[in-house]
Amino acid sequence: MRLFIAISLSGEMKxxxxxxxxxxxxxxxxxxxxxxxxxxxxxxxxGETRDVGFVKNAMQTVSFKPFxxxxxxxxxxxxxxxxxxxxxxxxxxxxxxxxxxxxxxxxPYDKKKFVPHITIIRNANGPWKTxxxxxxxxxxxxxxxxxSEEKDGKRVYTEIFSI
Numbered sequence: 001m002r003l004f005i006a007i008s009l010s011g012e013m014k015x016x017x018x019x020x021x022x023x024x025x026x027x028x029x030x031x032x033x034x035x036x037x038x039x040x041x042x043x044x045x046x047g048e049t050r051d052v053g054f055v056k057n058a059m060q061t062v063s064f065k066p067f068x069x070x071x072x073x074x075x076x077x078x079x080x081x082x083x084x085x086x087x088x089x090x091x092x093x094x095x096x097x098x099x100x101x102x103x104x105x106x107x108p109y110d111k112k113k114f115v116p117h118i119t120i121i122r123n124a125n126g127p128w129k130t131x132x133x134x135x136x137x138x139x140x141x142x143x144x145x146x147x148s149e150e151k152d153g154k155r156v157y158t159e160i161f162s163i
Contacts, residue, residue, distance in 0.1 A: 002148040003046040003055060005098055007069065008159070009039050009118070010138035016071065017083055020134040021120060024081075029126035031081070034119055038157050041069070041085060041118055043143060044098050045110040055145055056161045058105035062097045062143070064163050065090065070137035074128065075117070081124040083134060085116035094143065 009017070018036045046055060067090020074083050085091065095114050102109050145161040
């Protein structure tokens with residue numbers, strides 16, 4: 001089972017990002033657009049594992065406190081277009097604590113430097129810099145363990161646990 005730990009976006013934030021996706025399409029930006037229901041902020045990518053119970057147990061050791069999260073600029077990692085998130089102590093503490101819990105449980109995850117972002121287009125090509133970044137903020141009230149699977153040729157994310 002392919003797993004990741006993520007923050008789901010509020011309806012308002014998802015709407016702001018979706019509006020920007022429509023503007024990018026109008027501007028002629030091509031690529032594989034992330035469906036609105038799949039927009040999220042990944043805290044830790046775990047990948048393939050059968051140890052769902054171990055991941056849930058590790059997450060339960062994380063002391064989570066709600067915090068505010070805001071959108072910032074758009075950017076790109078190569079041809080992957082994203083909307084950045086304003087860094088803050090709540091988000092930094094969450095990432096640090098989740099990663100420490102996964103380490104303590106000896107669970108493998110992608111240990112790349114954390115860059116808070118929402119992936120919006122893969123294989124992006126076109127004048128994306130002409131479109132203003134979305135604006136918005138939300139209160140993060142939970143963190144979710146998500147399952148990623150392919151159904152009918154589409155990527156589907158399902159929450160299987162949260163703290």
